[in-house]
Amino acid sequence: MTVIMGILEEGLIYAVMALGVYITYKILDFPDLSVDSTFPLGAALTASAILAGVSPALTLILSFLAGALAGCVTGFIHVKLKVRDLLSGIIVMTGLYSLNLRIAGGRANVPIFTQETIFENPFLAEHVPAPLSPYVIVLILFLITLACKVLLDLYLNTRSGYLLRAVGDNEALVTSLAKDKGMVKIIGLALANGFTALAGSVYCQHKGFFEISVGTGTMVIGLASVIMGIQLLTPETGTSPFSSVFKKELRPTTAVIAGSVLYKACISAAISLGLEANDLKLITSILFLIILVVSTERRKKVKTHA
Amino acid sequence: MLKLNNINKYYNTGTVNEICLFEDFNLSIEEGEFVSVVGSNGSGKTSMLNIICGSIPVDSGTIYIGKENITHMPEFRRLRRIGRVYQNPAMGTCPHMTILENMALADNKGKPFNLRRGTDKKRVDSYRESLKTLGLGLEDKLHVKVGVLSGGQRQAMALLMSAMTPIEFLILDEHTAALDPKTAEVIMELTDQIVKSKHLTTIMVTHNLRYAVDYGSRLLMMHQGQAVMDKAGREKTAVKIEDLLERFNAISVECGN
Numbered sequence: 085m086t087v088i089m090g091i092l093e094e095g096l097i098y099a100v101m102a103l104g105v106y107i108t109y110k111i112l113d114f115p116d117l118s119v120d121s122t123f124p125l126g127a128a129l130t131a132s133a134i135l136a137g138v139s140p141a142l143t144l145i146l147s148f149l150a151g152a153l154a155g156c157v158t159g160f161i162h163v164k165l166k167v168r169d170l171l172s173g174i175i176v177m178t179g180l181y182s183l184n185l186r187i188a189g190g191r192a193n194v195p196i197f198t199q200e201t202i203f204e205n206p207f208l209a210e211h212v213p214a215p216l217s218p219y220v221i222v223l224i225l226f227l228i229t230l231a232c233k234v235l236l237d238l239y240l241n242t243r244s245g246y247l248l249r250a251v252g253d254n255e256a257l258v259t260s261l262a263k264d265k266g267m268v269k270i271i272g273l274a275l276a277n278g279f280t281a282l283a284g285s286v287y288c289q290h291k292g293f294f295e296i297s298v299g300t301g302t303m304v305i306g307l308a309s310v311i312m313g314i315q316l317l318t319p320e321t322g323t324s325p326f327s328s329v330f331k332k333e334l335r336p337t338t339a340v341i342a343g344s345v346l347y348k349a350c351i352s353a354a355i356s357l358g359l360e361a362n363d364l365k366l367i368t369s370i371l372f373l374i375i376l377v378v379s380t381e382r383r384k385k386v387k388t389h390a
Numbered sequence: 391m392l393k394l395n396n397i398n399k400y401y402n403t404g405t406v407n408e409i410c411l412f413e414d415f416n417l418s419i420e421e422g423e424f425v426s427v428v429g430s431n432g433s434g435k436t437s438m439l440n441i442i443c444g445s446i447p448v449d450s451g452t453i454y455i456g457k458e459n460i461t462h463m464p465e466f467r468r469l470r471r472i473g474r475v476y477q478n479p480a481m482g483t484c485p486h487m488t489i490l491e492n493m494a495l496a497d498n499k500g501k502p503f504n505l506r507r508g509t510d511k512k513r514v515d516s517y518r519e520s521l522k523t524l525g526l527g528l529e530d531k532l533h534v535k536v537g538v539l540s541g542g543q544r545q546a547m548a549l550l551m552s553a554m555t556p557i558e559f560l561i562l563d564e565h566t567a568a569l570d571p572k573t574a575e576v577i578m579e580l581t582d583q584i585v586k587s588k589h590l591t592t593i594m595v596t597h598n599l600r601y602a603v604d605y606g607s608r609l610l611m612m613h614q615g616q617a618v619m620d621k622a623g624r625e626k627t628a629v630k631i632e633d634l635l636e637r638f639n640a641i642s643v644e645c646g647n
């Protein structure tokens with residue numbers, strides 16, 4: 085039971101970030117490496133802000149805004165300075181590393197165990213009945229993730245959201261609509277990194293500390309979740325296991341969240357097979373490789389069927 | 391009025407492949423004119439349209455719409471008053487969005503792309519009506535992703551989408567080339583209807599000499615970056631397909647093949 089709860093908690097935290105990666109990778113078609121630094125950006129900002137007495141819930145919004153700003157910088161470098169997508173992300177990622185350290189007060193590790201967080205505060209202590217308390221963390225995470233998902237779904241169905249989807253699909257059409265495709269990309273990157281930093285903030289409050297290296301591999305985790313969720317649950321052609329059972333297509337955002345939980349389950353399974361926590365990044369990358377290879381295999385099969 | 395003055399355009403500048411496509415190219419199109427453009431492959435038709443729309447920069451020369459110099463205006467600003475259908479059918483629609491979503495996108499051109507609903511439910515019927523004019527049955531597939539449509543179906547949709555909102559210019563690059571003969575006929579009629587009802591200044595590139603002769607108020611033949619034939623008014627009405635063919639042949643003899 086605790087294992088399952090652990091997987092759910094981790095999966096839901098990273099799901100918010102995976103939604104961000106879904107925006108860049110799937111919608112914008114932009115491999116954005118800056119998420120590796122905006123995740124710790126959210127964490128650093130949250131740790132410092134909470135220590136300074138800012139309300140934990142407010143840090144979520146602050147982190148989102150900070151991440152969005154960083155996303156704008158990546159977008160600006162790519163769109164206005166015409167640097168290649170991958171490199172723009174790397175530039176921001178590298179630069180933010182130092183900035184994150186500064187935000188954390190020059191320390192690579194900032195504990196906030198004793199502070200109030202969105203998971204531990206007098207309000208919850210007072211209002212949550214005792215039998216529910218083991219589930220309260222998962223519940224809160226679920227609500228946050230759900231809120232992000234619903235907001236993103238709503239946004240993607242607005243005029244602005246349509247434009248965002250269009251720019252990754254066919255840039256020329258956005259230009260035909262007399263809109264600056266560069267601006268649309270910047271908005272997308274801002275949103276994506278906003279979500280990522282928000283996830284970083286949740287992560288920091290959940291773990292009770294900020295640590296400078298928490299961001300390493302964020303993009304890989306996000307990509308793995310996105311590809312796993314989308315490929316397994318919403319294939320573009322043919323039927324997914326989900327659609328054959330429920331006679332309905334799953335929304336991609338839901339699939340991404342499921343993918344994130346699934347991915348954490350795989351990691352957890354790998355660790356329970358006897359691999360150590362030190363091997364985590366190795367497991368992460370190998371699992372990612374497997375997912376990539378399997379998903380291209382599947383795609384090939386779909387193509388030859390068609 | 392649209393005016394290209396002394397346009398020079400080189401490709402691959404500074405490399406061994408450098409070619410001069412346009413040298414002191416001039417063109418003036420009156421308001422309300424419907425110009426059909428013919429010419430062999432590589433004669434510079436698409437490049438001319440790209441220069442007008444700002445998809446590619448010119449090396450020198452100026453471009454005017456009316457009294458406004460638009461030579462350095464970015465492409466997306468120019469396209470505000472221009473509707474364009476590209477030679478490549480994939481460029482006019484979004485494959486991962488549904489037919490309905492594509493129509494709604496096009497319908498929002500010129501309006502702010504804010505947080506209002508992407509698809510206005512009240513407009514759906516009118517989208518259905520205009521899709522019906524294509525005669526391709528697309529009106530019954532509103533929720534189908536455009537990516538699964540054929541190239542011709544997409545190109546037909548692209549025409550509808552390009553002229554959905556108020557524009558002044560319509561730029562068509564072989565927009566019937568991907569269509570079967572019957573559909574091409576339907577789309578060509580529809581084009582003429584749109585141009586007339588909206589009083590659009592139109593440039594239509596085509597390899598179909600009959601369309602070039604039958605439609606439009608002016609005819610341009612391009613060759614190696616020059617307009618080698620330019621007929622308007624009664625002269626244009628008198629042009630026959632045979633005249634065009636003859637001219638084509640004369641040109642290729644000149645070129646030594």
Ligand SMILES: Nc1ncnc2c1ncn2[C@@H]1O[C@H](COP(=O)(O)OP(=O)(O)OP(=O)(O)O)[C@@H](O)[C@H]1O
Nearest residue numbers: 401402411429430431432433434435436437438477
């Ligand atoms: N981006 C480019 N880089 C280099 N050369 C180019 C480029 N675009 C066009 N050209 C060259 O310019 C010439 C004119 O090309 P353009 O596409 O305008 O021809 P076209 O008249 O539209 O031909 P088609 O009938 O085949 O569409 C060709 O010789 C082509 O090779």
Ligand SMILES: [Mg+2]
Nearest residue numbers: 435436437477
């Ligand atoms: Mg062409």
